[in-house]
Amino acid sequence: MTTDMQGKVVLVTGATGGIGKETARSLARAGATVILSGRDAGRLDAAVADVRTGATGSVEGLSMDLASLQSVRAGARELLERWDRLDVLINNAGVILSGRQLSPDGYELTLATNHLGHFLLTNLLLDRLKASAPSRVVNVSSTAHRGARSMGFDDLQSERSYSAMGAYNRSKLANILFTRELARRLEGSGVSAFAVHPGVVRTGWGKGGDTRGGLNLILALALPIQISPKMGAAASVYAATQPGLEAHNGAFFQRMVFGNFGPVHQVQPSALGRDDAGATHLWELSEEMVSARH
Numbered sequence: 001m002t003t004d005m006q007g008k009v010v011l012v013t014g015a016t017g018g019i020g021k022e023t024a025r026s027l028a029r030a031g032a033t034v035i036l037s038g039r040d041a042g043r044l045d046a047a048v049a050d051v052r053t054g055a056t057g058s059v060e061g062l063s064m065d066l067a068s069l070q071s072v073r074a075g076a077r078e079l080l081e082r083w084d085r086l087d088v089l090i091n092n093a094g095v096i097l098s099g100r101q102l103s104p105d106g107y108e109l110t111l112a113t114n115h116l117g118h119f120l121l122t123n124l125l126l127d128r129l130k131a132s133a134p135s136r137v138v139n140v141s142s143t144a145h146r147g148a149r150s151m152g153f154d155d156l157q158s159e160r161s162y163s164a165m166g167a168y169n170r171s172k173l174a175n176i177l178f179t180r181e182l183a184r185r186l187e188g189s190g191v192s193a194f195a196v197h198p199g200v201v202r203t204g205w206g207k208g209g210d211t212r213g214g215l216n217l218i219l220a221l222a223l224p225i226q227i228s229p230k231m232g233a234a235a236s237v238y239a240a241t242q243p244g245l246e247a248h249n250g251a252f253f254q255r256m257v258f259g260n261f262g263p264v265h266q267v268q269p270s271a272l273g274r275d276d277a278g279a280t281h282l283w284e285l286s287e288e289m290v291s292a293r294h
């Protein structure tokens, strides 16, 4: 049973499908005003119409391409104009890509979408979150962050070597480090930051031509253990709504049994995910990257 969210305003990025759409649906049914963001107008309109069915709170759409810093700036500006509060920001949009691609700003596309866009968005919305305190930022990471052998600071754009899983794992480690540094910087502000792993979930992730070859085979083998997007939304909904989590600022949550089943609980991120110096370094590099492109 989700906590009553009446009067709360929530933004969910990447809400056109998968875990994001089910997260939005659950929060809209709990009475929140839910803003779904998406990069494709047609898919966004369809998702808004779908989530409105059964919602007790209002459901609205906000166009935003997380891979484009200009689009993130425009989206944040629009949100600040249209809504006077923001209680929860759920940074959910994410991709995995077999081939190395560049964002409109020239950054490696996995890092740009999964981390940099959300880094900028969060910073642009921080004053509104503070003014709406107690408020929360939820970063949808993954247990895949454990697969990263380093944050790859010497090759953040994967110019020297690229693999889909390598870039994805590092982007999910970036989500964990971002959460850690954000929580530290927000201490005492009334805004809390959390990261979650949703489980292994049957969604559009890695589909639609994003991945190919051996990786597609591995993803196909994972099919029998995948849970529904609704079940996959549980950790995000918990981090967004569970009363009393403020005492656990910076925590990482997932479901108890293999990350897929059972109640949501707090787990330790990997050792690299607990590296405070790495978290600060990533924050500083991210600031440089987002301010280098206007």
Ligand SMILES: NC(=O)c1ccc[n+]([C@@H]2O[C@H](COP(=O)([O-])OP(=O)(O)OC[C@H]3O[C@@H](n4cnc5c(N)ncnc54)[C@H](OP(=O)(O)O)[C@@H]3O)[C@@H](O)[C@H]2O)c1
Pocket (backbone or CB within 6 Å): 013, 014, 015, 016, 017, 018, 019, 020, 037, 038, 039, 040, 043, 064, 065, 066, 067, 068, 092, 093, 094, 095, 113, 140, 141, 142, 143, 197, 198, 199, 200, 201, 202, 203, 204, 205, 206
């Ligand atoms: N599925 C899993 O097993 C799993 C496991 C661990 C973590 N996660 C994480 O869960 C999150 C949600 O993924 P999912 O599994 O629900 O996958 P999904 O069904 O592919 O949903 C991803 C969402 O992100 C959006 N998106 C992608 N690139 C975007 C961009 N540049 N700008 C704006 N939106 C963009 C997609 O929009 P479009 O409709 O425009 O493509 C879609 O709404 C991701 O962060 C993923 O890393 C997933």
